[in-house]
Amino acid sequence: MYDAIARMTVTVLLFASYAEALGASSLAVEVAGDATVADVLSNVRAQPGADRLPPMPLVAVNQQYADAHARVRDGDEVALIPPVAGG
Amino acid sequence: MTPLATLVLTPIDPMALVRAASGPGNGAVILFLGAVRQVNEGRDVTGIDYAAYEGMALRELQAIVDEGATRFGTADVVVEHRLGELQVEDISVGIAVGHAHRDAAYAVSRWVIEELKRRVPIWKREHYTDGTREWVDPTGHVSAGSPR
Numbered sequence: 001m002y003d004a005i006a007r008m009t010v011t012v013l014l015f016a017s018y019a020e021a022l023g024a025s026s027l028a029v030e031v032a033g034d035a036t037v038a039d040v041l042s043n044v045r046a047q048p049g050a051d052r053l054p055p056m057p058l059v060a061v062n063q064q065y066a067d068a069h070a071r072v073r074d075g076d077e078v079a080l081i082p083p084v085a086g087g
Numbered sequence: 088m089t090p091l092a093t094l095v096l097t098p099i100d101p102m103a104l105v106r107a108a109s110g111p112g113n114g115a116v117i118l119f120l121g122a123v124r125q126v127n128e129g130r131d132v133t134g135i136d137y138a139a140y141e142g143m144a145l146r147e148l149q150a151i152v153d154e155g156a157t158r159f160g161t162a163d164v165v166v167e168h169r170l171g172e173l174q175v176e177d178i179s180v181g182i183a184v185g186h187a188h189r190d191a192a193y194a195v196s197r198w199v200i201e202e203l204k205r206r207v208p209i210w211k212r213e214h215y216t217d218g219t220r221e222w223v224d225p226t227g228h229v230s231a232g233s234p235r
Contacts, residue, residue: 015140016210017222060208063143079140079208085223086137086144086168086209087121087180087200 006033008074012044016082021052031072037061038068040078057081090156090164092148094141096171104183108163113185115192116163119200121180123173127223131216137170137179140208144168147207151199159195161186166199168209179211 012027019025022044029043037059044050058081059066065081072078088107101118109116123135152164163185173179182199186192204225212222 013140015208016138016212017224020222060140060143063140063146065206079143081140081208082210082222083224083226084204084206084208085211085225086139086207087204 007031008033008035008072010035010040010072010074010076010078012040013077013079015079018053018057018080018082022047022049029078033074035072036068037066037070037072037078040072041068041080044080053080058083088165089162090149090152091166092145092152093167094139094145094148095167095169097169099167099169099178099181101178101181101183104165104167104181107165108183108185110163110185112187113161113163113192114187115189116183116185117189117192117196119180119182119196120178121200123175123177123179125175127213130213132175132213133216134172134174134214135179136172136212136214136220137168138210138212139168139170141170144208148203151202151207155184155195155199155202158198159186159191161191161195164195164199166203168203168207170209 007030009028009030012029031039060079062077105118156162156164166182168180184192184195212220214220
């Protein structure tokens with residue numbers, strides 16, 4: 001049964017300058033059962049060092065680019081993607 | 088062959104890429120190599136660390152070669168990106184494309200590198216002669232450097 005107030009945990013992955021800013025390469029973040037990418041980001045913003053993140057970082061959910069309104073599910077992998085610089 | 092993307096920790100072998108993109112129907116084979124440059128934006132660079140969100144980077148790279156193959160009408164598109172610590176002049180990326188005709192071969196090669204730079208989650212941290220290291224932000228923002 002769907003329970004909107006249930007809490008769930010997603011894994012937030014941090015890379016490159018973002019990992020340096022927060023001093024971690026991953027965080028376990030607890031959010032409400034109906035959370036979106038934006039909710040996960042607000043939670044990350046409460047972490048020390050998160051003031052160095054841009055206002056709207058690129059995000060991928062389960063390795064696919066996603067926008068702020070995308071819903072997340074329990075166990076999802078939410079990656080904050082710094083400006084890419086391959087090549 | 089089918090379009091192929093790989094991430095490697097060891098040196099890229101350009102001729103292996105050329106062989107993979109060659110074939111009896113390909114009148115043109117284009118090889119593009121990206122290499123570590125000694126000077127970037129006026130600063131002397133001694134080396135670069137390449138890091139990636141590996142699962143997603145591989146998935147995006149494969150999507151790019153698959154899409155490039157479909158758009159330009161050739162299956163012979165291979166890309167290899169190196170990760171880890173590279174020195175000046177080391178090859179960071181190799182792209183080989185085979186096509187019946189040169190115009191299309193050049194177009195695929197160019198398209199693949201531009202897509203790679205736009206969307207594949209790979210990052211580079213430059214090492215400078217003064218001992219500092221910084222993550223490169225192509226959007227132009229300066230991130231805090233971290234002394235070694």
